[in-house]
Amino acid sequence: MSDHHQREIDPVTGYDTTGHEWNGIKELNTPFPRIAIWALLITVVYAVIAWILLPAWPLGRDYTRGLLGLNQGDMAVAGYRDISDWRGEWLAKMETGDFEVLRADADLMATAMPAAERLFADNCAACHGETGQGGPGFPVLSDAHWLWGADPEAIAETIRFGINSGHPDARIAEMPAFDWMSREERAAVARYVSGLPEGRDGAGVAADLFAENCASCHGDGGEGGLEIGAPSLRDAAVIYGQDSRTVQETLRGGRAGTMPAWTDRLSEAEIRLLTLYVAGLAEAGGEGAE
Amino acid sequence: MLKLHYNLEKVSMGLVVGIIVAASIGGIVEIAPLFSINETVELPDDLRPHTPLELAGREIYIREGCYACHSQMVRSLADELDRYGPYSLAAESAYDRPMLWGSKRTGPDLARLGGKYSDDWHVAHLIDPRSVVPASIMPSYPWLMRPLEIGLLRDELATLARLGVPYDEAMIEGAANDALAQSRPDSDGAEAVIERYGETVAIRSFDGDPSKLTEMDAVVAYLQSLGTLTNAPYELLAEGAE
Amino acid sequence: MINTLSLSERRLGLVLSVLLAVLGLVMAAAARHGAMAVHGGMAMVLGVALAVKLAAALDDPLPAAGRASRYYDAPTRFGIVMTLIWAMIGMGAGVWVAALLYWPEATPLLPWTSFGRLRPVHTTGIIFGFGGNALIATSFFVVQRTSRTRLADSVSPWVVLLGFNLFCLWGVSGYLMGSTQSKEYAEAEWYADIWLVVVWVTYFILYLRTLARRHEPHIYVANWYYLAFILVVAMLHIVNNLALPVRLTTAESFPIWAGVQDAMVQWWYGHNAVAFFLTAGFLGMLYYFLPVRSGRPIWSYRLSILSFWGIVFFYIWVGSHHLHYTALPYWAQTLGMTFSVMLLVPSWASAGNAIATLNGAWHKVRDDATLRFMFVAAVFYGLSTFEGSFLAIRPVNSLSHYTDWTVGHVHSGTLGWVAMIIFGAIYTLVPQISGRETMASPRAVEWHFWLAVTGTLIYVVAMWNAGITQGLMWRAYDENGALSYSFIESVRAMAPYYLLRTIGGAMFLAGAVICALNCRATMRAAPIEAADRPLATQPAE
Numbered sequence A: 001m002s003d004h005h006q007r008e009i010d011p012v013t014g015y016d017t018t019g020h021e022w023n024g025i026k027e028l029n030t031p032f033p034r035i036a037i038w039a040l041l042i043t044v045v046y047a048v049i050a051w052i053l054l055p056a057w058p059l060g061r062d063y064t065r066g067l068l069g070l071n072q073g074d075m076a077v078a079g080y081r082d083i084s085d086w087r088g089e090w091l092a093k094m095e096t097g098d099f100e101v102l103r104a105d106a107d108l109m110a111t112a113m114p115a116a117e118r119l120f121a122d123n124c125a126a127c128h129g130e131t132g133q134g135g136p137g138f139p140v141l142s143d144a145h146w147l148w149g150a151d152p153e154a155i156a157e158t159i160r161f162g163i164n165s166g167h168p169d170a171r172i173a174e175m176p177a178f179d180w181m182s183r184e185e186r187a188a189v190a191r192y193v194s195g196l197p198e199g200r201d202g203a204g205v206a207a208d209l210f211a212e213n214c215a216s217c218h219g220d221g222g223e224g225g226l227e228i229g230a231p232s233l234r235d236a237a238v239i240y241g242q243d244s245r246t247v248q249e250t251l252r253g254g255r256a257g258t259m260p261a262w263t264d265r266l267s268e269a270e271i272r273l274l275t276l277y278v279a280g281l282a283e284a285g286g287e288g289a290e
Numbered sequence B: 001m002l003k004l005h006y007n008l009e010k011v012s013m014g015l016v017v018g019i020i021v022a023a024s025i026g027g028i029v030e031i032a033p034l035f036s037i038n039e040t041v042e043l044p045d046d047l048r049p050h051t052p053l054e055l056a057g058r059e060i061y062i063r064e065g066c067y068a069c070h071s072q073m074v075r076s077l078a079d080e081l082d083r084y085g086p087y088s089l090a091a092e093s094a095y096d097r098p099m100l101w102g103s104k105r106t107g108p109d110l111a112r113l114g115g116k117y118s119d120d121w122h123v124a125h126l127i128d129p130r131s132v133v134p135a136s137i138m139p140s141y142p143w144l145m146r147p148l149e150i151g152l153l154r155d156e157l158a159t160l161a162r163l164g165v166p167y168d169e170a171m172i173e174g175a176a177n178d179a180l181a182q183s184r185p186d187s188d189g190a191e192a193v194i195e196r197y198g199e200t201v202a203i204r205s206f207d208g209d210p211s212k213l214t215e216m217d218a219v220v221a222y223l224q225s226l227g228t229l230t231n232a233p234y235e236l237l238a239e240g241a242e
Numbered sequence C: 001m002i003n004t005l006s007l008s009e010r011r012l013g014l015v016l017s018v019l020l021a022v023l024g025l026v027m028a029a030a031a032r033h034g035a036m037a038v039h040g041g042m043a044m045v046l047g048v049a050l051a052v053k054l055a056a057a058l059d060d061p062l063p064a065a066g067r068a069s070r071y072y073d074a075p076t077r078f079g080i081v082m083t084l085i086w087a088m089i090g091m092g093a094g095v096w097v098a099a100l101l102y103w104p105e106a107t108p109l110l111p112w113t114s115f116g117r118l119r120p121v122h123t124t125g126i127i128f129g130f131g132g133n134a135l136i137a138t139s140f141f142v143v144q145r146t147s148r149t150r151l152a153d154s155v156s157p158w159v160v161l162l163g164f165n166l167f168c169l170w171g172v173s174g175y176l177m178g179s180t181q182s183k184e185y186a187e188a189e190w191y192a193d194i195w196l197v198v199v200w201v202t203y204f205i206l207y208l209r210t211l212a213r214r215h216e217p218h219i220y221v222a223n224w225y226y227l228a229f230i231l232v233v234a235m236l237h238i239v240n241n242l243a244l245p246v247r248l249t250t251a252e253s254f255p256i257w258a259g260v261q262d263a264m265v266q267w268w269y270g271h272n273a274v275a276f277f278l279t280a281g282f283l284g285m286l287y288y289f290l291p292v293r294s295g296r297p298i299w300s301y302r303l304s305i306l307s308f309w310g311i312v313f314f315y316i317w318v319g320s321h322h323l324h325y326t327a328l329p330y331w332a333q334t335l336g337m338t339f340s341v342m343l344l345v346p347s348w349a350s351a352g353n354a355i356a357t358l359n360g361a362w363h364k365v366r367d368d369a370t371l372r373f374m375f376v377a378a379v380f381y382g383l384s385t386f387e388g389s390f391l392a393i394r395p396v397n398s399l400s401h402y403t404d405w406t407v408g409h410v411h412s413g414t415l416g417w418v419a420m421i422i423f424g425a426i427y428t429l430v431p432q433i434s435g436r437e438t439m440a441s442p443r444a445v446e447w448h449f450w451l452a453v454t455g456t457l458i459y460v461v462a463m464w465n466a467g468i469t470q471g472l473m474w475r476a477y478d479e480n481g482a483l484s485y486s487f488i489e490s491v492r493a494m495a496p497y498y499l500l501r502t503i504g505g506a507m508f509l510a511g512a513v514i515c516a517l518n519c520r521a522t523m524r525a526a527p528i529e530a531a532d533r534p535l536a537t538q539p540a541e
């Protein structure tokens, strides 16, 4: 049997074999390489040191806490506090202070805008687009037209509590459904509204219907600017679309878009920072459109 | 030692026993204490389980493999607190079977997602992510607009209750109705959902059409519930930040 | 295959096939619709097909006398064919999901073509289908040769192989239909999990019974590893998959573990799926095929002992390194980290032992692509275990976790180590069980080797870059204390790497296709009787 094989010397390494053989496979009786022992020892020492310093071994209902007394949650919060302090050097100025003054501070703006850009990209761009260009159902922020007014305080208010967001202080913007109108009436009004941006208003049944039902919110002739959340219907910037079909849909079902409230997610300073950023988008975009 | 082993290798059952013993220790030492050490999971008083509609959404989240790209675990690292919000507590997933902490962030973490976006946005994003985020590489899920199967919900709640999730008899019996009612704010059942699951539950027509209960309703209800089942992590962070 | 069975074995096979068909029918009838019904149907079709085949072959000529003095290689041959089929499925799905991350709309908007459903098809198909079949097939081959005996039984190898492949098929087709438990690497539903336990117990008994018939008092190292693979995978699988079905007639179930305990159990399982499925079993493979192919003795028996017990003991502790900084208690993370570092020593002891074994055979490594596959495997085994121990250190993991660095590490292990050692083993044993000296096309082996190595390097280097870029972008702060990058910028930065990965993966897949064609040609040309070789007297075949 193979157990009785002769031990033999391997000519390449000079070590002898163990004397076993399996289907031609043999093993050398090479002594433990020192380096393996040392490596094991070093890693064990490393582990023991870690166990002494850090929380490590469970003991029934408790565990060893380690000499350093570390708690990962507290460490993370401390690190977060450090970052907040670091940022606070300039961000704190955003928390209060007049928007015009802040905006005039060029150094502050140079520091703040990259941070605002990142905040906008992570939180707002999903709806308003990366450059504030908006999208179907989400208003453009890079134009000079504001649903609730161009005053930065008004913009901040919108960001803070949102629109139709469910927050108790949210702005409420509801476009009622005009389902009581006949189909024909809605089509006529829609045709009328879709012509407004090109300046085709004219008179007639549709214009009368508009004046009676819509002007209270959208302003005379759809001028907008009443700062109650109803958009101007005369400019090119639309939320849902101002082609006749979309407008008919708007009239039939009504609209109430939701802008989330950010006050629980972002700090007051961040909200005001974003306000400046958004206002800046409008200026840049507004110029571009001119 | 070597001699011992020399003999051990001659006995297959010896190897078997040796392997079983050597490979059992680590698991026992690391898993058993997670049940016996109280501070491992400290259940806050305000923690609520998922509503039936959210649970159905969770099952769809699992079915579609969203967990392959999204984590639901804000790690205890300063930059993650900064980007996503308070770090995740063990208690938050105490009723989660299975947990969905994830292991890859091809997309962002979702643990603090609830309330970040509107229902409309989620619907648009799930149907075609690139319509709202042009650079997105997330798949489109247009088929979520199909009707939601609610036949199994009652048994699902019952099974979870047997495993220890605090669903009471009324919740189990009302599961299917509650799922419908949560997506119909004007229905009679809506009150009952609030009564059973608390004020923080969102009662809305998530997909915008209250007349049909779709898979989209369920997924969006689930997504809007993420991070809102308890306020504990937010309180902890606020305390720590002072 | 059937001509290798005796009449009583054919009858037993017939009974088992009918039982399988009945089981499938019951499942399908009870579930009525959904994944479980489809899976019942699959079992039924398989059972009926096997029954028909066996019934038709009852009167076929019986195997020649003296069967006991031959190896039973027909199951190995079948297992290798399945390995290659699953390689196509698993790697094909891998390239597909890789492409989807670059072209999200590469394939039509059907539920089953979406990333989240295909990804587990890739992981299950490749780990269980490709890796598992290779392990089972080679374990049968190796245990017979190192024990110089025939498999203890002729029916149970088929139960193991067919049953295991049914499990893989259930898993993969379930995910496509949206049926999954979502536990990574254990996604298959509860009834499939139970089925696998039955298959696995059969496997274990067969393995032990064969070892019991060995003609060499000592059990060879390769078998220690195969044993550890079989035993520990059973333990992990059962504990991690404990679940309560919603109804006995539906696929849905809820795990008995919840939250943080579920996470710990999941990664205790998940990491050791790596350790005992993707490592221990393949070390068994390496320990047989490397010395055989190189004609060299194992460099150090003592090092084998150290690395074996080190691996078995240390590995089981380290699962918590998948949960660093999470809601898992810190103490468990410390244990995971420290044991991962200690684990490096036995891991490198195995890799070193393998490479040192090649001393005196370097000219063969140069000339023989098959041996080169094994050499590269040993090197990547060393690389990926070093990387693994490094990634397990908490601060490193704070950067790497959730990123493509993990994916890079995974594929340096799976492409560089697991797949390479499988190919080395296949190229060694396929000619043998086909009664030939060499593969049908040795040149194709050479081509395969270079495609595989280049593909792996492109894949792994791309993912290292991707992962480290991602990790750094997520945590980068500008000089004013503000995060520098939004999440979507990190998504955009991945595009070139995802493209490169797709190319590297396609090269690797192309190599595997060449391998499959080459094996087909080799097996086709083989004389029918070649499969079951006479027990070797001395020395190696």
Ligand code: HEM
Pocket (backbone or CB within 6 Å): B103, C184, C270, C274, C278, C279, C318, C321, C322, C323, C340, C341, C343, C344, C347, C381, C384, C385, C386, C387, C388, C389, C390, C391, C392, C393, C397, C400, C401, C402, C406, C409, C410, C413, C414, C417, C418
């Ligand atoms: C000493 C040996 C090894 C150690 C200590 C180790 C450690 C690690 C670590 C720390 C991670 C990252 C966990 C995370 O951040 O999510 C990981 C992931 C992984 N490793 Fe290893 N690794 C080792 C060897 C291997 C080998 C040889 C393979 C493959 C053959 C492998 C396959 C994997 C897989 C598949 C994952 C991904 C798990 C997942 O998230 O789905 N590892 N490993």
Ligand code: HEM
Pocket (backbone or CB within 6 Å): B068, B103, B104, B106, C091, C092, C094, C095, C096, C097, C098, C099, C119, C122, C123, C126, C127, C131, C406, C407, C410, C411, C414, C415, C418, C419, C501, C502, C504, C505, C506, C508, C509
């Ligand atoms: C043709 C070659 C392959 C390609 C193109 C490929 C591609 C991929 C892709 C794209 C992913 C998903 C990564 C993500 O979610 O970001 C993945 C994951 C994975 N692959 Fe592969 N793969 C290949 C071969 C293999 C092989 C041969 C194995 C195992 C033997 C393997 C095991 C895995 C595992 C375990 C994961 C999960 C990793 C994790 O969760 O971290 N792959 N692969």
Ligand SMILES: [Ca+2]
Pocket (backbone or CB within 6 Å): B103, B104, C184
């Ligand atoms: Ca993973």
Ligand SMILES: [Ca+2]
Pocket (backbone or CB within 6 Å): C181, C183, C186, C187, C188, C189, C190, C193, C241
């Ligand atoms: Ca499973």
Ligand SMILES: [Cu+2]
Pocket (backbone or CB within 6 Å): C270, C271, C274, C318, C319, C321, C322
């Ligand atoms: Cu691991």
